[in-house]
Amino acid sequence: MTADDGGFKEFVETRYMDLLRLAYHLTGSAQEAEDLLQTALVKVMRRWQRIDDPMPYLRRVMVNQHITSWRRYRGVEVLTGDLPERPGRDVADRVVEHEALGQAMRRLSRRTRAVIVLRYVADLPEAEVARTLDCSVGSVKSHASRGLARLRDVLSPTPRPMDATGAER
Structure with a gap:
């Protein structure tokens, strides 16, 4: 039996953007968020048939995975305040x-x-x-x-x- 048999594909299609948003706020990076979510989805897919309530389970997997990866790598990311281009004032203020x-x-x-x-x-x-x-x-x-x-x-x-x-x- 595959994960799709139990509605995994439909669940991901329906909740993907919410999950990606959560991952982004955990990581602070779009690329890291995508990696975190994909890793969590693979872990959840393997156990899909045994999960009663997927959202809380997936949130927990994401948080645990994020904490584990941070402990493992603890990489330093250098961010700058310089933007390559200065768009309109309202957009610039929001970006800052x-x-x-x-x-x-x-x-x-x-x-x-x-x-x-x-x-x-x-x-x-x-x-x-x-x-x-x-x-x-x-x-x-x-x-x-x-x-x-x-x-x-x-x-x-x-x-x-x-x-x-x-x-x-």
């Missing part, structure tokens, strides 16, 4: 904001980034994120809180206030 958000997301730990992506990009409830990452709801809340605070700090256009000793408050 998108790049700034991408850089800020890459500063988060893989686990925290996974929580932020699953919670706010995939719009999953905390309990589902906890099941996907095999952790407690409290851990999800903690990672989300710290991750959002870190993103605010990094993306904030104004410097943080200083106390009397010159340390940030």
Whole structure:
């Protein structure tokens, strides 16, 4: 029996763009997102007949694969703020904001980034994120809180206030 017998092909055709978007937000790179998704789909296809609910299962496979590959390779990617061409102002502003958000997301730990992506990009409830990452709801809340605070700090256009000793408050 092949994976297509159980609707795998239809599932991929229907959900591919949602999955690719999730992979992109996990990796921060279109090429890495495609690689991550393809690897996850191959793993899921092998077990397709035994999976009851494919979306949570596939999300978990993607997160685990992403964390595993990061641990294995830990490559450094150098990004520049220089754009080759300067299109219209509105598009340029969006590109700069998108790049700034991408850089800020890459500063988060893989686990925290996974929580932020699953919670706010995939719009999953905390309990589902906890099941996907095999952790407690409290851990999800903690990672989300710290991750959002870190993103605010990094993306904030104004410097943080200083106390009397010159340390940030």
